[in-house]
Amino acid sequence: MPRASSLSQFTWLALANPTRRSILERLSHGEARVTELARPYSMSLNAVSKHIRVLERARLIRRRRAGRDHFLSFNPDPLTSAAAWIAAQRFLWMSRLDALDALLQAEDAATPKSNKRKDKSR
Amino acid sequence: MPRASSLSQFTWLALANPTRRSILERLSHGEARVTELARPYSMSLNAVSKHIRVLERARLIRRRRAGRDHFLSFNPDPLTSAAAWIAAQRFLWMSRLDALDALLQAEDAATPKSNKRKDKSR
DNA sequence: ACTATATTCAACCTTAAGGTTGAATATGCC
DNA sequence: GGCATATTCAACCTTAAGGTTGAATATAGT
Numbered sequence: 009m010p011r012a013s014s015l016s017q018f019t020w021l022a023l024a025n026p027t028r029r030s031i032l033e034r035l036s037h038g039e040a041r042v043t044e045l046a047r048p049y050s051m052s053l054n055a056v057s058k059h060i061r062v063l064e065r066a067r068l069i070r071r072r073r074a075g076r077d078h079f080l081s082f083n084p085d086p087l088t089s090a091a092a093w094i095a096a097q098r099f100l101w102m103s104r105l106d107a108l109d110a111l112l113q114a115e116d117a118a119t120p121k122s123n124k125r126k127d128k129s130r
Numbered sequence: 131m132p133r134a135s136s137l138s139q140f141t142w143l144a145l146a147n148p149t150r151r152s153i154l155e156r157l158s159h160g161e162a163r164v165t166e167l168a169r170p171y172s173m174s175l176n177a178v179s180k181h182i183r184v185l186e187r188a189r190l191i192r193r194r195r196a197g198r199d200h201f202l203s204f205n206p207d208p209l210t211s212a213a214a215w216i217a218a219q220r221f222l223w224m225s226r227l228d229a230l231d232a233l234l235q236a237e238d239a240a241t242p243k244s245n246k247r248k249d250k251s252r
Numbered sequence: 253a254c255t256a257t258a259t260t261c262a263a264c265c266t267t268a269a270g271g272t273t274g275a276a277t278a279t280g281c282c
Numbered sequence: 283g284g285c286a287t288a289t290t291c292a293a294c295c296t297t298a299a300g301g302t303t304g305a306a307t308a309t310a311g312t
Binding site: 163165179183197198199200 | 287291
């Protein structure tokens with residue numbers, strides 16, 4: 009039973025929710041307090057506080073306490089592995105297509121002359 | 131109430147599950163039938179069938195019917211917008227850091243002269 | 253000390269996610 | 283036709299996700 013990219017599990021989970029992605033978008037412009045973050049949404053402050061905890065667990069945001077205010081800031085590091093995963097899958101798919109292409113080209117090259125040598129140019 | 135990247139909603143949801151990511155990894159090497167896909171996992175065939183439907187809804191995989199066999203193939207297109215979102219957030223964060231850096235540098239340049247004029251360059 | 257503000261904690265509710273099992277459907281093979 | 287194989291459909295169960303409300307905690311301001 010294979011397990012995929014186990015460490016960044018929390019990252020994908022955190023990114024699955026539109027509100028949380030929206031929060032990250034906000035924070036990518038600079039840090040903000042919890043109340044500030046919550047203001048644009050129609051949900052309760054507590055709900056946003058929960059979203060923040062999920063993002064924190066995924067280490068996508070960091071918290072700096074200054075008195076009663078908690079300042080949240082964006083940490084893009086975990087996004088790196090997510091982006092890498094995506095890039096890898098796209099690469100694998102493309103290279104598989106290229107291999108197929110090369111195979112077909114080789115067969116095309118082999119048939120016209122009825123000359124059955126292998127294609128050495130690639 | 132802002133809504134983030136609403137169209138690719140299904141993409142993020144589909145990617146949130148490790149089994150589904152694992153299925154995508156398998157399919158990035160080439161197409162496979164449902165039973166083949168399900169074999170490595172300890173869960174039931176039906177469970178995998180459900181995961182496949184989720185991936186299909188996100189248009190991350192395509193289905194080609196050949197008799198009783200259904201061949202699934204990877205479609206990397208939706209990954210593009212996900213990757214773009216990640217890239218955008220990282221870019222915004224970096225450029226914000228750069229702006230901050232420039233600001234500090236400007237202040238450094240202003241102070242040594244003990245010249246207390248207001249910073250008009252912002 | 254008192255009151256207002258910022259944030260979390262705890263208990264609860266509703267719904268959807270992920271899984272199971274058993275039956276239905278469609279195709280392939282003899 | 284009859285039987286095996288490939289896949290989905292439908293009904294159900296369990297748990298976690300996302301939300302609410304009300305109280306607790308901590309700090310700020312006067």
